[in-house]
Amino acid sequence: MSNEQRETSEEEGLSKADDAPHLSSESTGAKALKRTGVTPESSAQRQEPASLAGAAAEQESAAQEGVATSTESILPTESITKAPKLSKKSRTQEEELELKRARREALRQAKRKKKPARSPLGRWWRKVQASPDKVTLGMSIVALGVVYGDIGTSPLYTLQTFVSGQGGIQNVNRPAVLGMLSLVFWSLTLITTVKYVLVAMRIDNKGEGGIFALYTLVRKYGRWLAIPAMLGGAAFLADSVLTPAVSISSAVEGLRTIPVLTPVFKESPNLTMIITLVIILVLFAVQSRGTERIGRVFGTVVMVWFAFLALIGIFSIQGDWSIFAALNPVYGIEFLFSPQNPVGLAIMGTVFLSTTGAEALYSDMGHVGRGNIYATWPFINVALVFNYFGQGAWLLRNTNNPDLRGATDMNPFFQMMPTTVRYPAVILSVTAGVIASQALITGAFTMVSEATGLNWMPHLQVRYPARTRGQLYIPTINWVLCVATSAVLLIFKDSEHISAAYGLALTITMITTTILLMVYIWYDHKRVFAVVFAIVFLAIQTLFFLASMAKFMHGGWFTMLLTAAILFIMYTWKEGTKVERSQRRHMTPKECLPALEMLHNDFRIPYFADNLVYLTSDNEMRRLDTDIFFSIFADHPKRARAWWAVSVQTTDTPFTREYSVENFGTNYLFRVRMRLGFKVDQNVATYLHQIMHELIDSGELPKQTSTYPKVDEDPQIGTITYVLIHKALMPESKITTRGAISLTVKYAIRHMAGNPVKWFGLAPYNPLVEVQPLFVTTRSVPRLNRVALPKPKKSKKAKVGKKSGLQQVEQEAGLKAQQVQEGAQRAAQDVGQKVKQQSEKAVSAVSAATEKVEHAAGKQSKKRSEKKK
Numbered sequence: 071m072s073n074e075q076r077e078t079s080e081e082e083g084l085s086k087a088d089d090a091p092h093l094s095s096e097s098t099g100a101k102a103l104k105r106t107g108v109t110p111e112s113s114a115q116r117q118e119p120a121s122l123a124g125a126a127a128e129q130e131s132a133a134q135e136g137v138a139t140s141t142e143s144i145l146p147t148e149s150i151t152k153a154p155k156l157s158k159k160s161r162t163q164e165e166e167l168e169l170k171r172a173r174r175e176a177l178r179q180a181k182r183k184k185k186p187a188r189s190p191l192g193r194w195w196r197k198v199q200a201s202p203d204k205v206t207l208g209m210s211i212v213a214l215g216v217v218y219g220d221i222g223t224s225p226l227y228t229l230q231t232f233v234s235g236q237g238g239i240q241n242v243n244r245p246a247v248l249g250m251l252s253l254v255f256w257s258l259t260l261i262t263t264v265k266y267v268l269v270a271m272r273i274d275n276k277g278e279g280g281i282f283a284l285y286t287l288v289r290k291y292g293r294w295l296a297i298p299a300m301l302g303g304a305a306f307l308a309d310s311v312l313t314p315a316v317s318i319s320s321a322v323e324g325l326r327t328i329p330v331l332t333p334v335f336k337e338s339p340n341l342t343m344i345i346t347l348v349i350i351l352v353l354f355a356v357q358s359r360g361t362e363r364i365g366r367v368f369g370t371v372v373m374v375w376f377a378f379l380a381l382i383g384i385f386s387i388q389g390d391w392s393i394f395a396a397l398n399p400v401y402g403i404e405f406l407f408s409p410q411n412p413v414g415l416a417i418m419g420t421v422f423l424s425t426t427g428a429e430a431l432y433s434d435m436g437h438v439g440r441g442n443i444y445a446t447w448p449f450i451n452v453a454l455v456f457n458y459f460g461q462g463a464w465l466l467r468n469t470n471n472p473d474l475r476g477a478t479d480m481n482p483f484f485q486m487m488p489t490t491v492r493y494p495a496v497i498l499s500v501t502a503g504v505i506a507s508q509a510l511i512t513g514a515f516t517m518v519s520e521a522t523g524l525n526w527m528p529h530l531q532v533r534y535p536a537r538t539r540g541q542l543y544i545p546t547i548n549w550v551l552c553v554a555t556s557a558v559l560l561i562f563k564d565s566e567h568i569s570a571a572y573g574l575a576l577t578i579t580m581i582t583t584t585i586l587l588m589v590y591i592w593y594d595h596k597r598v599f600a601v602v603f604a605i606v607f608l609a610i611q612t613l614f615f616l617a618s619m620a621k622f623m624h625g626g627w628f629t630m631l632l633t634a635a636i637l638f639i640m641y642t643w644k645e646g647t648k649v650e651r652s653q654r655r656h657m658t659p660k661e662c663l664p665a666l667e668m669l670h671n672d673f674r675i676p677y678f679a680d681n682l683v684y685l686t687s688d689n690e691m692r693r694l695d696t697d698i699f700f701s702i703f704a705d706h707p708k709r710a711r712a713w714w715a716v717s718v719q720t721t722d723t724p725f726t727r728e729y730s731v732e733n734f735g736t737n738y739l740f741r742v743r744m745r746l747g748f749k750v751d752q753n754v755a756t757y758l759h760q761i762m763h764e765l766i767d768s769g770e771l772p773k774q775t776s777t778y779p780k781v782d783e784d785p786q787i788g789t790i791t792y793v794l795i796h797k798a799l800m801p802e803s804k805i806t807t808r809g810a811i812s813l814t815v816k817y818a819i820r821h822m823a824g825n826p827v828k829w830f831g832l833a834p835y836n837p838l839v840e841v842q843p844l845f846v847t848t849r850s851v852p853r854l855n856r857v858a859l860p861k862p863k864k865s866k867k868a869k870v871g872k873k874s875g876l877q878q879v880e881q882e883a884g885l886k887a888q889q890v891q892e893g894a895q896r897a898a899q900d901v902g903q904k905v906k907q908q909s910e911k912a913v914s915a916v917s918a919a920t921e922k923v924e925h926a927a928g929k930q931s932k933k934r935s936e937k938k939k
Contacts, residue, residue, distance in 0.1 A: 204441045210442045216509060220509045222376060222427070226503075235417070251401075261580070267444070271432060273587065277440070281579065282523075283436075291593055306514075314353065314555045322345050380456045383453075384456055430509045515548075518544055521640065524644075574630065578633070584603075585604075643815075644812075646813045646815065647816070655696040656690055666702070675709045680788025692741075718830070729761055730742070731761065762774075790835065795840050796817075799813045
């Protein structure tokens with residue numbers, strides 16, 4: 071065969087290298103070379119002789135085994151596993167509806183632009199609708215249901231607590247009522263309206279509010295700012311556990327005021343607790359439907375509730391408008407330091423109850439939009455003021471009422487209503503308690519999501535049941551809150567005991583938010599305003615905190631303990647992540663490709679998988695994480711047709727589906743980054759099949775075929791093995807005690823937080839979870855000292871006969887010594903004789919040699935004499 075024919079034959083063999091395995095005279099090495107995309111000549115120059123010998127051995131082994139193969143796939147023709155597959159449609163039905171909605175909105179906007187604004191008010195309205203402060207009727211109703219539930223239940227118990235603290239209604243006089251109403255009004259105005267609505271809500275992070283969103287804006291100004299941010303976030307989450315319990319239970323206990331139901335609740339004292347527990351379980355069960363759907367239902371109820379608060383307050387005022395003298399802050403200051411105030415500064419703890427829920431306005435801003443809160447807050451504020459002042463007017467009219475003198479469970483909110491109105495009032499109050507819980511739950515979801523983005527909490531599965539990313543649902547947090555809230559209810563039994571722990575943690579959140587806001591305003595070149603802001607609000611909220619500390623021994627300890635536990639989780643997760651990232655290393659293509667190429671072409675090692683896919687959170691696209699590199703070579707090297715490093719990035723848009731690929735100039739190493747919208751299912755396996763097919767079609771990835779059945783039922787793609795890498799601290803690491811504890815706690819939390827295998831839809835593919843060592847400045851290990859083995863112990867029989875056989879042992883030892891001595895003497899005599907004989911032989915040899923020399927000398931002398939003659 072000529073060289074040209076031989077080359078043609080080799081090329082034909084190489085063209086079939088990627089088909090299904092079949093018996094052929096072509097070498098296995100030539101087939102593998104085709105997969106790598108290199109010619110036999112170039113490969114032979116790079117490969118070692120051992121590799122070629124291994125290829126020949128592999129071919130011979132396969133021939134001896136006589137593996138039966140075929141050129142066609144034997145996958146079942148009908149689908150059995152029902153694995154997810156890519157749809158021919160580029161959009162889902164939900165996306166089509168969203169697109170139609172966007173088109174309708176665009177048409178409306180176009181029509182509005184065509185119509186010229188006829189007044190300054192119209193031009194202002196258009197400007198508002200084109201800004202982040204956009205207002206819509208639907209989302210305004212959602213804002214009512216999601217944001218204002220907690221602050222809307224405050225009238226139920228604020229003045230009731232005030233009357234109880236005064237020792238009963240008989241001890242309440244006009245200065246006390248006006249002073250209390252003045253403190254409530256100005257607390258609402260300063261804390262809620264000024265601090266949160268007018269100042270805090272103007273400072274957002276891409277539309278998101280809350281203490282964590284605020285921290286992301288100011289963290290560049292100092293590392294110490296992480297301390298107030300963590301503390302405030304932990305306190306808010308702790309308060310989220312107590313709010314559902316206290317709000318719902320206090321509202322349900324209002325059923326006792328209905329005359330028809332009073333005997334029933336007296337016979338069953340725990341009935342209110344059971345009803346509250348059922349409502350809590352139902353509330354948490356419906357969270358997966360999304361805050362938008364819940365908000366629309368609750369929004370209508372809340373609108374009715376606040377309208378009811380305003381109307382019943384106006385009715386109770388009964389034309390006595392002198393009650394509005396309490397708008398003068400002097401009344402509040404005088405009452406605060408008046409001897410008629412028996413509790414002193416502790417009265418601020420009662421006043422603080424009127425502002426609970428103010429933090430939720432800021433935290434839930436991303437759920438409903440800032441403009442919708444601006445549009446609804448004036449209505450809410452006016453309704454609250456009318457109701458509080460209505461309760462105050464009723465107190466002034468009934469100070470000397472003998473029927474109420476000495477009453478212990480008297481509540482001005484229900485007492486000021488006619489008896490016939492109390493029935494719908496109780497029903498509405500129960501509903502308002504449920505809505506108050508909803509406000510804190512949605513705020514907790516936002517807090518946890520932002521903490522995850524800061525790497526202060528583990529990455530959890532997040533769902534987005536609504537159209538905007540701000541409206542989210544975290545299953546793990548939802549059920550943790552459900553269990554914790556139920557436990558609080560079972561421990562404290564009723565609202566009276568729960569309220570002792572309520573509100574203390576929220577004062578911490580308000581103080582820390584004020585600190586972060588002050589820092590932001592200071593660095594925004596408004597330093598005078600920052601100083602005034604800090605002095606005013608830190609003074610007020612410090613009074614709230616000191617007053618609330620009076621509740622510490624009566625239940626506040628529970629809130630503080632819960633805050634400390636959440637803070638510990640945040641801190642340890644942050645420190646553990648910091649240690650891990652300090653050890654993260656990357657390899658450039660020049661550093662990693664030589665070893666990978668050698669392994670890829672080493673035919674002595676069987677394939678671990680056709681495609682080895684590593685899921686990573688690393689966003690580096692131009693380099694390879696060393697964890698992946700060493701995983702490939704750990705234990706038995708994982709040879710594959712292609713290695714993949716895949717990361718998933720969630721975007722702020724709902725339906726993004728994009729991917730990027732870096733192949734490092736090879737056809738066996740690929741770095742893939744998927745960018746998926748927050749509404750897109752993160753089914754990595756299905757999307758990865760699409761990417762592989764497109765890379766094969768473009769020639770970047772050599773063809774792959776699968777002969778035997780697989781779960782994914784894709785005969786055009788080889789086998790795929792998914793790998794997740796976890797880190798573990800090694801005992802040789804030189805690390806501080808704090809760092810070691812942080813890593814230990816972080817790994818324990820990660821184990822309980824959930825499995826990303828399920829999130830990415832990889833459970834059917836049996837992925838591998840590897841643990842790699844995490845070394846942190848390893849310390850030198852001292853050498854080992856070799857120790858001789860101890861002599862074997864004698865048996866008990868030998869010990870018993872030791873004394874009796876001692877003489878025999880001595881005799882035997884003496885005989886042996888005598889024999890040794892005699893042998894030594896005989897050996898010495900023999901040596902002496904041999905030396906004597908050898909010396910005699912040497913002397914005789916020397917004498918003979920001398921004689922020969924003398925005889926030769928005589929002969930020479932005779933010859934000389936004869937020559938002379």
